[in-house]
Amino acid sequence: MHPIIKALKHHKTAAVLLTLEIALTLAIVANALLVIGDRLGSMTVTTGLPDAELVWVKVSGTDPGISATEWEARTRADLAALRGIPGVESVANVNSVPLSPTGYTQLCLYLKPGSxxxxxxxxxxxxxPGYVATLGLHVVRGRNFTDGDHGRFDLFAVDPGAPPPVIVSRSMAARLWPGEDPLGKPVYFDKDGIRASRVVGVSGHLLNPVLAGDPAKDDLNLLMPVLDVHDGRFVLRVRPGTVDRVVATLPRVLAASDDRLVINKVQPLAETVHDYFRDDRALVWLLLGVIASLLALTGFGIFGLTGFWVQERVRVIGIRRALGATRTDIRTYFQLENLAIVTGGAALGAIMAWSLNLWLMLRYELPRLPLLPVAGGVLLVYAIGQLAVLQPSLRACRVSPLAAVRQA
Incomplete structure (x- = not known):
């Protein structure tokens, strides 16, 4: 390596600039790979429901001033009409579904009164009634809701009355009562403990309407039985393969049931999940484009500089060939020279990558940069460096010993 280092000292400026380019590329590529991995990880989450068998519809236009009795009657009529659509197995009135950011409610639950x-x-x-089964959600412990559990309860009313029993997700039960049996445990909706409910069941994994960015918090939820939800959202469980037909038929059926309804949205849950991650997919493609562009620019920089050095060293290469150096020796020389430059850039780039990650953590709450993305970035710049130097090194191999005589 000594002759290589000695030769690079005669091209300090070019070597330093190329090292900085490689370092900057590695720093950006490593953090881009981190973001891509984080986004891809969030896109692989499961809702806990049979997405391909669920369709939801959001309607509006119902007069909020009508009596509760009339509201319930109209809701029952709508449910009956939807239940009659061919392919529909069950229907329920719900306030939200996973990864549907509209109409959802978030709560703060108190651990004990006065605290x-x-x-x-x-x-x-x-x-x-029946919405847990319609969603296809499994109760893994305790019991499901019964018809007697459903009542007229509005958590946000001035006088909501006694809260009904609830079913909590397995993750929430583990957070509230670690190592304990959650069944029968109280759930407090206010710090005074006036509005308290009891846990009658524990559900399996159920994703929240909005992700918190932390997998440990993305399925913290509870289920509450009510007679009807004044939100105008219905969820339909359909037989496999009938989703498209149900989506096409549904607007006409609802219009015939109640011509005062305005259908805001009809969508299969699988499509809702796909739409939720639209921005994440766009970001992944954008970052892949940035990575490809940076690696291409770095490769062209190495290619051009190595080609210039080959042209500049024709006499030296010819002398080495005259002294017995083989074509493999010449090619190996330029490959090792590139390896030395890339190694220096990789070392500096790793430091810059972690420094950039620290700034991103403080500014944008990005996760800590592990070793794997940095290692992946190092391998990429090494690969690009060796590919970029291949053609100029092969051209150097074709320099004959006579070249030294011609340039003497």
């Missing part, structure tokens, strides 16, 4: 300790960002799923 300020509370668990926030808990998603509330409320629905009419």
């Amino acid at each position: 300020t300790d509370r668990l926030c960002n808990v998603a509330l799923y409320a629905g009419s």
